Amino acid sequence: xxxxIPNENTWVGFAADGAITNIxxxxxxxxxxxxxxTPFVISLNASARGNTVPTPSFxxxxxxxxxxxxxxxxxxxxxxxxxxxxxxxTLVRGTxxxxxxxxxxxxxxxxxxxxxxxxxxxxxxxxxxxxxxxxSNTVLTFTVSCSVNIEPAENATVAS
Amino acid sequence: MPKxxxxxxxxxxxxxRVLPESVPAWEENGWTVVEDGSSESQPVEKAEPAKSQPQxxxxxxxx
Numbered sequence: 001x002x003x004x005i006p007n008e009n010t011w012v013g014f015a016a017d018g019a020i021t022n023i024x025x026x027x028x029x030x031x032x033x034x035x036x037x038t039p040f041v042i043s044l045n046a047s048a049r050g051n052t053v054p055t056p057s058f059x060x061x062x063x064x065x066x067x068x069x070x071x072x073x074x075x076x077x078x079x080x081x082x083x084x085x086x087x088x089x090t091l092v093r094g095t096x097x098x099x100x101x102x103x104x105x106x107x108x109x110x111x112x113x114x115x116x117x118x119x120x121x122x123x124x125x126x127x128x129x130x131x132x133x134x135x136s137n138t139v140l141t142f143t144v145s146c147s148v149n150i151e152p153a154e155n156a157t158v159a160s
Numbered sequence: 161m162p163k164x165x166x167x168x169x170x171x172x173x174x175x176x177r178v179l180p181e182s183v184p185a186w187e188e189n190g191w192t193v194v195e196d197g198s199s200e201s202q203p204v205e206k207a208e209p210a211k212s213q214p215q216x217x218x219x220x221x222x223x
Contacts, residue, residue, distance in 0.1 A: 016169065016176030016186065033171045035189050089185035094164060095178065 010103050011111040012037050012044065017096035023121040023153040026100065028114050031158055034100055038111070040087035042077040042141060046101065046122050048152070049073075072148040074099065074124050077132070080140040088129070091144045095126045099146075106158070115160035123150035168194040 013034035020026045051068035076099075078087040099122040106113030113119050124146035132141045166177040169191040178186055183193060 016178045016191075017166075019171075019174055019176035029172060030174060033174055033190070035185065084188075086185055086188070090182050092179045092181045095182060097176075097178075 004104065006103070009105045009111065010038065010041075010101070011105050011113060012041050012102075013100040014090055015098040015100060017098075020098050020100075020121065022159075023098065023123060023150070024156050025159040026098075026119070026121060026156060027159045031100055031106075031113050031119070032108075034098075035086060035090050036110075036112075037078065037087050037090070040078040040081070042079060044076040044101070046074050046076075046099065046120065046152070047072065048154070072122070072152055074122055074146040074148055075143065077141055077143050080131075080142060088142060091126050091129055093126050093129050096124070096149070098123050113158050115158050117158045119156050119158060121153040121156045122146075122148060123152065125149050163200040165198060165200050167198050170194050 013031065013036050015026070015030060015034040019033060020030050048070055049072070050070040052065040053068040054063055054065050056063040078091075080088055099120075100113070101120040101122070102111065102113040102117060103120070104118075105111035106117040106119070108114040108117075126144055127147050128143075128145045130143055132138075132143060134140070165180055167180050167183050169176055169178055169183065169186050170193075171189075171191045175194065176191075177199075187193070
């Protein structure tokens with residue numbers, strides 16, 4: 001057991017729309033065919049939030065609540081590259097696909113997830129791809145915002 | 161409203177759909193474009209409607 005940072009541990013890939021047939025169990029081949037965006041990722045925010053619905057009643061001073069809907073958001077920051085601009089070229093606005101995140105890294109080469117590794121699979125549609133503000137002595141970066149159009153698989157296992 | 165054009169690409173025995181602007185990036189990653197695989201309709205994930213199971217009536221059990 002260890003507390004780790006994402007650098008040199010986490011792996012992030014993007015699979016094209018239709019390339020993953022079962023988000024709870026993507027195959028190793030499907031993960032390997034995803035575009036490796038790890039070298040371009042600066043930060044990544046994939047989070048889900050649940051709602052609770054208050055259900056108070058006259059017979060109690062305790063205000064009860066029940067489970068409501070839940071929603072998820074997905075935003076990430078990437079570097080631009082003047083030669084191999086993989087992240088910018090792949091994440092065109094309107095693109096559908098699946099972000100595959102292995103937070104602790106997989107057992108494959110360069111942390112690629114392989115069979116039996118755990119990953120998160122986030123089905124998304126890119127809603128915006130916008131450059132960060134330009135200024136002196138600042139590397140060119142961009143931000144991608146996505147809608148999460150299908151319930152994500154936050155504890156998927158890679159199948160063989 | 162113009163329909164989105166999607167390009168079908170393949171990698172080994174997998175197929176996927178991407179926007180035309182991103183095709184070069186996928187080709188650099190080993191994917192190839194499927195000839196005549198483009199479509200102008202937005203891919204929509206359709207959920208299979210739940211099939212209703214015929215309920216067994218109590219009288220069906222009578223012999």
